Amino acid sequence: MPWRVAVVLPAREGFTAGAVGAIGLQVAALAGPRDVIVGPELSAPSLVPGHEYHAIRPGLWPPGGRSLRYAAAVLRAVAGIAPAVVEVHNRPDTALYIARNRPGQRVLLVLHNDPQGMRGADTPPLRRDLLRMMDVACVSGWVRARFLDGLPPACEGRVGLSPNGVALPAQVMPMDRRDPCVLFAGRVVADKGADLFVAACARLAVDHPSWRYRMIGADRFRPDAPLTPFMTGLLPAARAAGVEMAGYRPHADVLAGMGRAAIVVVPSRWPEPFGMTALEAMAAGAALVAAPCGGLPEVVGDGGILYPPDPASGLARVLGGLMADGAARTDLAARGRARAARFSLAHARACRDGLRVACLHGRHG
Template structure:
């Protein structure tokens, strides 16, 4: 490269724990795959036997953060990309920005920053804001959390405040919604206490006896991937579902989940914890299901007015919402249409165009 010539290209860096293959990808990997495909970006992540096709993938060996980070840096120094987008790794982002000052380094935050190493203290977050091109959070909820107790704008430039950029969903790749929906109430997600699976089971156990012809189904495991463990909590929820007459399919590949959403009449996202974004809720909206979700975290930003929102942990309110939708065909149709319309704002080309603008914006570095 000639002296003074700016670097070219985009590189996206995954956390070392994140798989990047169909059947092994979590929410972060799915988001990166969509954005990378839209931008023709290179992706750097852990070594995988197979990865998503059509993407320039560079394996960085080593799981300890230091070794993984050194191998990421090795790839970046060889690539010299104009834009480096690091997901969920604030310390690595600052290090890369210091060692590669000619590249624009952006940090993407997918979880509550106040619980992340290197971001828990306001001084740490303020330091990072002034060292990077941008900090991007996947919801306004997270951006506000990141800004908690930051110094006033007189000390931290407004251009260094975190930006909210929603996760994308490639609508053209989804199974087409069906006009004739099965009378199914669907939960799809990890089988862990914060996801509210116990509330879903309790609500369905209460509602189903009064809803002839309806059934409820659970898809999910303790984690993503076919080797998801049968933890004591999963076993307990499986037993509770069986007692309530609810189907329990266990882990299924992401394509199977989307296919189930394309035919289910109602999808429920009953999270008890503040979801950083709520990708499952967005998938349900785009799939044409009538959605019930909890009013917490980033979920209201995703759903807008297209879903019925209830308080987290309120199984009685959830049962009432399920009953109301199951017994009102028109209400379900209206929610489904609103959801499809709402999802268009999150289509990958729309979000990718917004991200491209952020890549080129100047900051007060």
């Protein structure tokens, strides 16, 4: 598109190869030549070398918390960029600050998480107020339903669907050449079911001694992530179960691990807003077992086994059946690849561009 878009990252979102979360990865993957990325100061080269990046340095004004000062600094950067659309990721309060203080500016709020847990969008009146000032895009139907919950049907037309995308490798390792490894990749926290994974592995190790069990991740998306009380309590159980704790790894290493592992597990307790790890695992050719909550069912479809991870005994039973059946793993991996192809980067870009155009020509202003 011939006009510029200012793409605003959350204040704590990393955007370097060594420290980046799911939002930063998607912004980098979908960045177009006319996008100007606005985000926090970087301690290493940007994920998109050579791409225009405006580092935000919050000042002392206006008085208030860090979020408010970050929003004010973003507003100053936007004034210098003069974009046709400001695309704010996952921060309703930042989007509202820009819309209120820059009259006539088209604003598109892209939601990656449950809006009912966000400051500025946690009640129906607040969400309706947002729609009076901007358009909203959601990464899944589940997130969209959560935003529209309690709002009149007339609001539905201002809330679009903009799914995440994945780069589908042209070739993947065949199942019969993959490591006999069950892999967990993600934040090592209770919400992600890290302890359920360890408990399931403890049961599996007895009957499947030739298999490996591995966890990639830490509490945060950075190498210096703190050792939390949850992780301190999990480590002895992981050692006893024979689970390798690899810690934080750059995204490329995570994808490589998925490309070698026979099985990837996404045992989340909380409703995943989208389920990017599951999508990446399917694209990498692994056999996937995932929790049937949040946005995961609409992403996984028939490309993986959807099974509640709690209690861990049930998860272990499902995994054990898959570990013992190579043909089932091969079939599941093929279905996963086909499912992942529906979430290509080209499709994700087309959806986002369509919503940007709709925002530009919308009724606000």
